[in-house]
Amino acid sequence: MRAAVVTQFGSPADIEERPLPQPKAGQVLVRLEACGLCHTDIHAMNGDWPVKPKLPLVPGHEGVGIIEQLGDGVTTRKVGQRVAMAWLGHACGECRYCVDGRENLCEAQYNNGYAVDGGYSEYMIADARYAVPVPDGVTALDAAPLTCAGVTTYAAIKNARVTPGETVAVFGIGGLGHLAIQYARLVGAKVIAVDITEEKLALAAELGADHVVNARATDPVQAIRKLGGADVAVVLAVAPSVFRQSFDALNRGGRLVLVSLPAGGELTVPVFETVLKGISIIGSIVGTRQDLAEVFSLHAAGRTRVITETRNLERVNDSVAEVLAGTVPARLVFTYHTADVVRVGDAPSVAS
Numbered sequence: 001m002r003a004a005v006v007t008q009f010g011s012p013a014d015i016e017e018r019p020l021p022q023p024k025a026g027q028v029l030v031r032l033e034a035c036g037l038c039h040t041d042i043h044a045m046n047g048d049w050p051v052k053p054k055l056p057l058v059p060g061h062e063g064v065g066i067i068e069q070l071g072d073g074v075t076t077r078k079v080g081q082r083v084a085m086a087w088l089g090h091a092c093g094e095c096r097y098c099v100d101g102r103e104n105l106c107e108a109q110y111n112n113g114y115a116v117d118g119g120y121s122e123y124m125i126a127d128a129r130y131a132v133p134v135p136d137g138v139t140a141l142d143a144a145p146l147t148c149a150g151v152t153t154y155a156a157i158k159n160a161r162v163t164p165g166e167t168v169a170v171f172g173i174g175g176l177g178h179l180a181i182q183y184a185r186l187v188g189a190k191v192i193a194v195d196i197t198e199e200k201l202a203l204a205a206e207l208g209a210d211h212v213v214n215a216r217a218t219d220p221v222q223a224i225r226k227l228g229g230a231d232v233a234v235v236l237a238v239a240p241s242v243f244r245q246s247f248d249a250l251n252r253g254g255r256l257v258l259v260s261l262p263a264g265g266e267l268t269v270p271v272f273e274t275v276l277k278g279i280s281i282i283g284s285i286v287g288t289r290q291d292l293a294e295v296f297s298l299h300a301a302g303r304t305r306v307i308t309e310t311r312n313l314e315r316v317n318d319s320v321a322e323v324l325a326g327t328v329p330a331r332l333v334f335t336y337h338t339a340d341v342v343r344v345g346d347a348p349s350v351a352s
Contacts, residue, residue, distance in 0.1 A: 001017070001018055001019075001020055001121060001122040001123045002015055002016070002017060002018075002121065002122050002313060003015070003016055003018050003058045003117070003120060003121035003122070004016075004058060004059065004060075004120035004121070004313055004316045005018075005056050005057070005058055006044075006045045006055065006056060006057045006058075006059065007055060007056045008055070009045070009046055009047030009052070009055070010045075010046050010047065012317040013045065013059070013120070013316050013317060013320075015313065015314055015316070018121075020123055021123060021124075021125045022069075022125075023069055023070065023071035023074075023125055024071050024072075024125075025071050025072040025073050026071055026072075026073055026074060026127060026128055026129070027071040027074070027125050027126060027127060027128060028067045028069065028070055028071065028074060028077055028083070028125070028126055028128045028131055029067070029068050029069035029070075029071075029123060029124075029125060030063070030065040030066065030067055030068065030083060030085065030123065030124045030125075030126055030131065031065050031066050031067075031068045031122070031123055031336075032063055032064070032065040032119055032121060032122055032123060032124055032336050033064055033065045033066065033082075033140035033141075033335065033336060034062075034063075034064050034065075034140040034141055034143070034144040034333050034334065034335050034336065035060045035062050035063045035064070035118070035119030035120060035121075035144055035333065035334050035336075036060075036062030036144040036145045036147070036148065036149065036175070036308075036331050036332065036333045036334075037060075037062075037311075037316075037319055037320070037323060037331070037332040037333070037334065038061065038062060038148050038149065038175065039175075039238070039260075039323060040061070040087070040148075040261070041059040041060060041061070041113060041118075041120075041320075042320055042323065042324065043261065043263065044057065044059050044113060044114050045057070045059055045320070046263075048263035048264075049261065049263070053113075053114040053115065054114075054115060054116075057113070057114070057117065058113065058117035058118055058119075058120050058121050059113045059114075059118050059119075059120050060112070060113040060118035060119030060120040060121070060334075061085065061086055061087040061089075061111065061112040061113040061114070061118050061119065061147070061148055062084075062086070062119060062144045062145060062147040062148045062149070062333075063084065063085040063112065063113075063118060063119025063124055063126075063144070063147070064082065064083070064084045064085075064119075064134060064140040064143040064144045064147060065082070065083070065124070065140065065336075066080060066081070066082055066083075067079050067080065067081045067082075067083060067131070068123075070128070071128070074128040076128060076129070077128045077131060077133075081133060082133070082134040082140065082143075083126070083131035083132060083133055083134060084131070084132045084133075084134050084143050084144075084146075084147040084292065084296075085112050085118070085119060085124060085126045085130070085131055085132075085147070086112065086130070086132065086147045086148060086151060086286065086289075086292055087111050087112060087113075087114075087148055087286045088103065088104055088109060088111065088112075088130060088286060088288070088289070089109075089110050089111050089112035089115070089116055089126065089127060089130055090109060090110045090127045090129075090130055091103040091104075091106035091108065091109040091130070092106055092108040092109070093129075095107065095108065101288065101290070102288070103288050103289070104155075104285055104286050104287060104288050105285070112124075112126070119334075120313065120316060120334065122336050130289065132147075132289050132292050132293060132296075133293075134296060135296050135297065135300045136300070137300040138296055138299050138300050140335075141306075141308060141310070141333060141335065142299060142306045142308075143296065143299075144308075144331075144333050145175060145179070145306050145308060145330075145331040145333065146179075146292075146295050146296060146299055146304075146306060147292065148286065149175045149176045149179055149331060150179050150292075150295045150299070150304070150306075151286060151287035151291050151292040151295050152176060152259060152284070152286050152287060153176050153177075153179045153180035153183055153234070153236070153259070154179070154183050154287060154291055154294065154295050154298075155284055155286065155287035155288075155291050156180065156234050156257050156259050156284040157180065157183045157184055157187060157234070158291070159257060159282055159284045160232045160234070160255045160257045160282060160284075161255070162184060162187050162189050162231075162232055163187070163188070163189075164187065164188025164189070165188060165189070165190070166189050166190070166231040166232060167189065167190045167191075167192060167227070167228060167229070167230050167231050167232070167251075168180075168184040168189045168190070168191050168192070168230065168231065168232045168233075168234060169191075169192040169193075169194060169224055169230035169232070169233045169234070169246065169249055170184065170191060170192070170193050170194065170204075170209075170234050170236065171194045171195075171215075171220075171233060171234065171235050171236060171237050171242050171245070171246050172194070172195060172235070172236035172237030172238075172242070172260065173193050173194075173195040173200040173201065173203060173204045173236075174195075174200060174236070174326075174328065174329075174330060174331075175328070175330050175331035175332075176236045176259070177193070177195070177200075177204070177236050178203060178204070178207055178307055178330045179304065179306070180234055180236065181193060181204055181207050181208060181209050182207055182208065182303070182304045182305065183304075184232075184234075185208050186298070186303060186304075189232070190210045190211075191204075191208065191209045191210050191211075192209065192210065192211045192212070192213060192224055192227060192230060193205070193209040193211070193212045193213070194212075194213045194215050194220050194224075195212075195213075195214070195215065195237075196214065196215050196216040196326075197214075197216075197326065198214065199329060200329065201213075201214060203307065203329055203330070207305065211227055215242075215245070220245050220249065221245050221248045221249050224249040225249065228251075229249060229250065229251040229254075230246075230249045230250055230251065230254060231250070231251055231253070231254055231255070232250075232254065232255045232257060233246035233247070233249055233250055233254065233255075233256050233257065234257045234259060235256070235257065235258050235259055235260055236259050236260050237260060238260045238261075238262035238265070239262075240262065240265065243258075243265075243267050244268070244269075247269050247279070250277070250279055251277075252277045252278055252279075253277070253278045253279075254277070254279055254280070255279070255280045255281075255282055256279060256280070256281045256282065257282045257284050258281065258282065258283050258284065259284050267281075269281070306330075306331070307329060307330035307331065308330060308331045308332070308333045309328065309329070309330075309331075309332055309333070310332075310333050310334075310335045311332050311333070311334055311335075312334070312335075313334045313336070316334070319332050319334075
């Protein structure tokens with residue numbers, strides 16, 4: 001099988017031929033159909049974060065495919081079933097966080113494409129319990145971005161406890177941002193989309209953003225304040241200036257939701273304003289299996305649109321460069337031998 005392998009942090013990935021892995025007890029072997037390229041994969045490839053991934057590494061945590069083989073003891077999944085392998089590759093199932101529905105905070109978790117090999121490969125081994133079923137009506141091409149970009153922004157809106165009529169400012173429109181807009185609208189919020197490219201702002205408007213702000217052409221804080229301020233600011237961009245801008249754009253009682261993880265990022269906020277304005281700062285890390293099941297259900301019901309461009313795995317390094325250059329409208333997805341993914345070359349694919 002082909003796999004994109006990183007052997008040294010900061011170096012390009014190499015396409016290798018590897019033997020087909022075999023599932024152990026409790027695991028499944030999945031024939032990948034698609035895997036999205038998340039910015040977290042780039043951080044993993046570069047070793048940007050304090051906890052380093054294992055090397056050699058096959059990145060990818062938006063893997064979607066068909067189960068081909070069951071390991072011993074697997075009874076809740078079946079051969080031929082489409083499943084998604086998200087960032088949360090395994091959790092202990094017994095700690096206080098797992099028991100009370102916050103398995104994404106489990107301290108014994110391991111993550112796909114970081115601690116274990118992920119979806120930049122034609123086949124992948126997964127813990128059967130954490131291979132989330134993809135419902136009929138959701139294609140692999142759609143499901144891949146939903147597996148991380150979707151569940152991450154869906155959970156961010158849930159964690160912010162957005163209520164109808166509130167204003168949500170989404171900072172950074174791309175793979176995550178174009179879905180965050182839709183989830184905020186689904187709970188009845190007004191949405192302000194903030195980015196530095198007109199193409200992405202045009203996409204935001206197409207997806208229902210009530211207002212768009214070009215942060216390169218104008219001061220986003222002033223622009224948002226003129227629109228009445230934000231009750232919630234969801235930070236999906238990694239530029240250092242965005243974090244303080246998001247804070248300053250908040251109304252009293254506002255919630256700052258931090259999602260992006262810039263290398264070496266730190267946040268400095270004024271204690272006086274935070275206390276007197278009743279500002280909450282919320283860290284939101286991906287989501288649970290239940291969150292992902294809800295994301296898939298909403299998409300199957302026609303409530304969301306996923307915008308992608310497909311790439312061959314051989315173009316992995318060029319694809320990373322595209323993401324870093326900010327030229328990708330939403331999500332790049334690697335597609336492999338598939339049952340229902342239609343290869344569309346490099347043209348945008350808008351699914352509904």
